[in-house]
Amino acid sequence: MNHILSEYESIVGSTSIRQLRHLGDRLSGIRLVHVNSTREGGGVAEILGWMVPLMQDLGLEASWEVITGTPDFYRVTKSIHNGLQGTPVQLSSRDWALVRDVNAAWAEQHRDTLKEADVVIIHDPQPSMLIDFSRNGRSKWIWRAHIDISHPYRAVWKNLQNIVEKYDASIFSLNAFAQHLPHPQYLIPPSIDPLSEKNCEQPRSEIRKLCRQFDLDCSRPILLQVSRFDRFKDPVGVIKAYRIVRKVAPVQLILAGGGASDDPEGNAVYQEVLEASQGDDDIHVLLLPPDAHRTINGLQRLADIVIQKSTKEGFGLTVTEAMWKGKPVIGGDTGGIRLQVVDYRTGFLVSSPEGAAHRIRFLLDHRRRLNRMGDIAQEFVRENFLLTRHLREYLTLVCALTRTGTDRILYI
Amino acid sequence: MSDFVVIDCTLLTRMSGLPPAFNLRELRDRIATCSENVLYHHFCETPLRATFDDPEYRNDFAVWARNDLADKILAEKLGIIDPYEIESMADLRRQVIDIIEDRMSELSPWVPAVRPGLEFFFMEALTVAFETGVRVSRPADMADAVRAMTNGSIFFHYLEALKRPPIHKDDFTAWFTECGPAAEPYVKAIAGMDVYFKNLPAIRDSLYRALNAVKEAEH
Numbered sequence: 001m002n003h004i005l006s007e008y009e010s011i012v013g014s015t016s017i018r019q020l021r022h023l024g025d026r027l028s029g030i031r032l033v034h035v036n037s038t039r040e041g042g043g044v045a046e047i048l049g050w051m052v053p054l055m056q057d058l059g060l061e062a063s064w065e066v067i068t069g070t071p072d073f074y075r076v077t078k079s080i081h082n083g084l085q086g087t088p089v090q091l092s093s094r095d096w097a098l099v100r101d102v103n104a105a106w107a108e109q110h111r112d113t114l115k116e117a118d119v120v121i122i123h124d125p126q127p128s129m130l131i132d133f134s135r136n137g138r139s140k141w142i143w144r145a146h147i148d149i150s151h152p153y154r155a156v157w158k159n160l161q162n163i164v165e166k167y168d169a170s171i172f173s174l175n176a177f178a179q180h181l182p183h184p185q186y187l188i189p190p191s192i193d194p195l196s197e198k199n200c201e202q203p204r205s206e207i208r209k210l211c212r213q214f215d216l217d218c219s220r221p222i223l224l225q226v227s228r229f230d231r232f233k234d235p236v237g238v239i240k241a242y243r244i245v246r247k248v249a250p251v252q253l254i255l256a257g258g259g260a261s262d263d264p265e266g267n268a269v270y271q272e273v274l275e276a277s278q279g280d281d282d283i284h285v286l287l288l289p290p291d292a293h294r295t296i297n298g299l300q301r302l303a304d305i306v307i308q309k310s311t312k313e314g315f316g317l318t319v320t321e322a323m324w325k326g327k328p329v330i331g332g333d334t335g336g337i338r339l340q341v342v343d344y345r346t347g348f349l350v351s352s353p354e355g356a357a358h359r360i361r362f363l364l365d366h367r368r369r370l371n372r373m374g375d376i377a378q379e380f381v382r383e384n385f386l387l388t389r390h391l392r393e394y395l396t397l398v399c400a401l402t403r404t405g406t407d408r409i410l411y412i
Numbered sequence: 413m414s415d416f417v418v419i420d421c422t423l424l425t426r427m428s429g430l431p432p433a434f435n436l437r438e439l440r441d442r443i444a445t446c447s448e449n450v451l452y453h454h455f456c457e458t459p460l461r462a463t464f465d466d467p468e469y470r471n472d473f474a475v476w477a478r479n480d481l482a483d484k485i486l487a488e489k490l491g492i493i494d495p496y497e498i499e500s501m502a503d504l505r506r507q508v509i510d511i512i513e514d515r516m517s518e519l520s521p522w523v524p525a526v527r528p529g530l531e532f533f534f535m536e537a538l539t540v541a542f543e544t545g546v547r548v549s550r551p552a553d554m555a556d557a558v559r560a561m562t563n564g565s566i567f568f569h570y571l572e573a574l575k576r577p578p579i580h581k582d583d584f585t586a587w588f589t590e591c592g593p594a595a596e597p598y599v600k601a602i603a604g605m606d607v608y609f610k611n612l613p614a615i616r617d618s619l620y621r622a623l624n625a626v627k628e629a630e631h
Contacts, residue, residue, distance in 0.1 A: 015562045019420055022542055175533040178427045185427040187535070189462055323464075334529070342465045377464075383613075384462035396422040399540045408449050409421075409539045409572075 003050065003195050005057045011194050012388045020388060023395040024058025026412050030398060031061045033117040037077065037126035039066050043190070043317070044123050044146050047390075050193050054391055060398075065110060067127040069102035077126040083156030084125065084149045096159060100129050107133035115139075119398055128163050140401040143170040146190075148314045148335065150176045168401060173315050174336055186397055189336075191390035192320050192381070197293035199324055202301060210298045214284055216252060221364055224254045224303035226296055226322075229270040229287075232312040233257075234332065237353045239276045239283060241309070244357035246282070249364050256286040256299055300325045304370070305363055309356055313337050320385050323347075323377035328370055330359045346377040415547040416587045418557060421564040421572070423460040423537050425453070430534040435525035436481065439473070440512045442534055448501040449536040455495040455504065456575065457537050459612050460567045466611055471495070472532075473508065480530040486515045494608060496574045541568060551588055551595040552630065555623035558584075563612040570607075570615060584619070597626045 009017045034052060036044050048064050055062035069077075076095045083089040107114060107130050114120060114134035121142045122128055131141050143164050149157065149172075157179070164170060164181060171186045172178045178185045192199050211218045223242060227233035235255050242253040255273060270287065277283035288295055300306060306322035308331045315336035319329050323340065329347035331337035341347040348359040363370045383389075399412050428450045433439040443451070454472040467475045469491035478487035489511045498504045516523065526532075544565065548557045558566075569583035578586060585602055588595040601622040607615045 015560065018544070019422070019562045019564065022420060022544055023422065023540075026542060175427060175535060176529070187425045187427070338529075340464045345466075346464055380464045384464070389462055392422055393424060396424045396538075396540045400424060400538050408452070408537075409541055412540055412542045 003053070003193075005054055007195060008386075008388055012382065012386055016388050016392075020058060020392055020395065023392065023399065024055075024060065027395060027398055027402075028059035029061060030119065030402065031117045032063075032119045032121065032398065033113055034062070034064045034121045034123065035067060035127045035130060036064075036123035037067050037074075046193075046196075047190070047387075048123070050196075050387055051391060051394065054387075055394075058395070063113065065113060067103070067106050067130070069106070070098075072098055073102045073126075080125045080156055080160065081147065083153040084145075084160070085147055086151045086153055088153050089156060091156060091159070099126075100132075103127060103129035104133050106130070110134070118402060122167075125160055128160065131163065131166050140168045141166075142397070142401070143167045145170065145172050145177065148174075148177050149179060152179075169397070171397070174339070176335075186393075188390065188393045188397070189339075189385065190315050190317055190320075191385050191387045192317060192324060193387045194324065198297050199321060200297065202294065202298055206294070207298045207301050210295065210302060214254070214286065215281075216254070216284065216302070218302070221249065221251045221304045222254060222302055223251055223305050223307055223360060224256065224299055224322075225307040225309065226256045226300065226318050227308065227310070228257050229266045229273060231265075231269055232310055234309045234311050235269065235273045236276050237311075238307055238309050238356070239273070240353035241307070241356035241360065242283065244354065245360045245364075246280075248361065250282075251360070251364070252282040252284065254284045254286060254299060254303070256284075256288055256296060258288045258290055258292065296321075297325075300327065303327060305330060305360055307356060307360075308332065308337060309350065309353075310334055310337060316340065320381055323374075324381045324385075326371075326374035326378045328363060328373035328377060330356050330363075344373075346373055346380060413591050415549050416554065416557075416583070418544045418546040418548065418561065418565055419541050419568050420544045420562050421460075421539050421541040421568045423457060423539055423564075425461060425535050425537045428534040428536045432531035432533050434528070434531045435523050436483075436486075436512060436516055436519075437523050439476075439532055440509060440516065442532075443473075443505065443508055443512070446534055447536065448505075450534050451501055451505055451508075452495075452575070453536045454534075455493070456571065457539075459571065460563065461537075468609075470608065476532045480526045480532070481524050483515070483524055486511070489515070496571070496580070499579075539568075539572070551591050551598050552627045554584065554588075554598065555620055555627050558616060558623060559620045561616060563616070566612050566616045566619070570619065597629070598623060601626045 005017055034048050038045050052062050052064045076099055079089040079091055115136045117139050119140045121144055123144045124146055169184045170181055171188050173189050175187055225238050245251050273285055277285055300322050306327045306329050308319050308329055310332040313335035319331055319337055319340045322329050329341050330350055331341040333349040333351050341349050350356045350359055430442050430446055433442050469475050474487045474491035477483045477490055495504055548554050573583040574580055585599055588598040605618050
């Protein structure tokens with residue numbers, strides 16, 4: 001569902017909206033094209049789903065195009081994606097040629113859109129080779145990496161680097177993800193949409209219904225981890241932490257995730273989790289469909305403490321989502337979780353199940369502090385990690401790239 | 413007297429191109445050679461950056477020393493540096509390097525280091541500034557104007573201004589001074605504020621309360 005900017009005013013305040021409008025006024029009429037590889041599913045499509053309408057609302061001629069290809073194209077680009085995240089994958093020159101051919105054919109079909117654009121933002125590696133076929137002399141091309149490429153498989157990055165180097169700038173979510181490139185590398189962290197199904201306010205009745213649906217006892221504390229069934233999310237470690245706490249407090253644990261059925265390793269982890277939770281009715285392992293956004297939202301609101309005990313993580317938007325619902329987070333000391341979870345302020349960083357158990361007990365024993373930390377967490381998200389900040393940084397980047405100036409301050 | 417033109421600004425952070433520092437020696441070496449923009453960013457632009465923390469120290473080097481290097485003494489020495497009190501960025505650089513070298517000498521031959529993942533990344537930022545269309549004509553109207561300002565405007569007029577000519581003078585003080593003797597109480601009200609530990613919303617709040625108190629006293 002598309003929202004317009006004014007709908008966010010009651011959440012972020014009129015000054016933030018006014019600031020976006022001022023920036024928008026300076027960019028009115030700029031033709032900006034986003035290109036990614038899927039219209040639905042995944043974080044990138046979610047971001048573009050709200051960003052493009054809001055850019056249009058601000059007066060930019062923004063559009064969103066999706067590159068399409070053969071099943072082989074998706075197979076190869078999936079391997080590139082995995083390689084960038086560090087998995088050793090074998091890609092032949094034929095594979096790279098296939099990606100190039102698909103990019104060339106698609107560029108031909110969309111020649112006018114791309115050639116007329118002032119700014120082209122290419123998301124992730126799939127459409128990255130379009131720059132070779134569609135660039136005009138005056139347009140600015142930006143490559144946006146949404147994934148963690150801090151430790152890429154070198155053979156894959158070497159190939160992609162040759163392409164990315166041709167761009168005018170690139171954007172990474174965290175400084176740790178950036179690479180050596182000959183152009184400016186900007187840092188724009190991701191954000192959440194407070195009006196989306198996953199984050200919007202929900203009536204109490206809808207949240208209470210979840211208690212009945214999942215057989216939860218709302219009078220006892222609830223611990224929650226929302227994540228794929230993936231070893232890096234350490235769901236078994238969460239169960240271990242829960243068992244330590246359970247000896248002294250009547251807690252319940254929800255492990256909610258999805259996507260295991262089509263992922264062989266995910267399915268194996270799911271089975272391990274089921275096995276580890278066997279015989280304990282207070283552990284609820286929920287395999288949810290990909291569109292269960294309102295359920296996730298409600299579970300996060302229902303929980304007393306949210307856990308994200310990952311051992312490896314990108315930015316960790318589930319942490320941001322939990323904080324937006326006023327929950328302190330006990331998170332693994334890794335990746336973007338380290339930026340979000342600050343000891344004694346927005347939650348606790350932990351490195352073991354024992355550490356997680358210790359912090360859970362502490363928070364359950366200090367209810368006022370738990371609530372206060374949740375309030376602080378929510379305000380940090382409101383101030384810095386909602387889509388309005390994300391949009392503002394994109395607009396600032398477009399201002400920077402479409403105007404000349406080398407000083408630290410650019411007056412527009 | 414000309415109107416006070418309210419400017420807003422937004423910050424775009426980018427990598428500086430310097431390799432990250434994994435230990436105190438590397439930190440010292442990078443600070444010695446980094447551009448002034450890098451130094452300025454880590455000392456002065458932190459309030460405008462998206463963050464989940466409101467750290468006890470206002471510059472990134474002190475925060476890194478405290479949180480990642482676990483060197484409380486170094487953090488305290490770096491944390492108390494007020495970049496706005498120092499005449500030039502060259503002086504600021506010298507002072508920071510002195511502190512780090514003193515600490516290295518105290519700890520020698522040990523060089524404190526961090527594990528991968530906790531390294532210090534050197535960044536810089538581009539500030540995009542633009543007029544908001546808001547103008548203030550009378551000193552008495554400034555309190556309400558301040559209350560409606562974005563964090564960007566507060567940063568630009570109150571902190572960023574200290575590094576622009578006239579150096580060490582924020583835009584509010586400069587304008588009130590230009591307004592003549594009648595606006596002197598406003599100058600005094602701002603001069604009495606200590607905002608060192610405040611984030612931008614708190615600075616806005618302090619400014620509003622100080623200016624509003626003068627306005628109420630006038631009426």
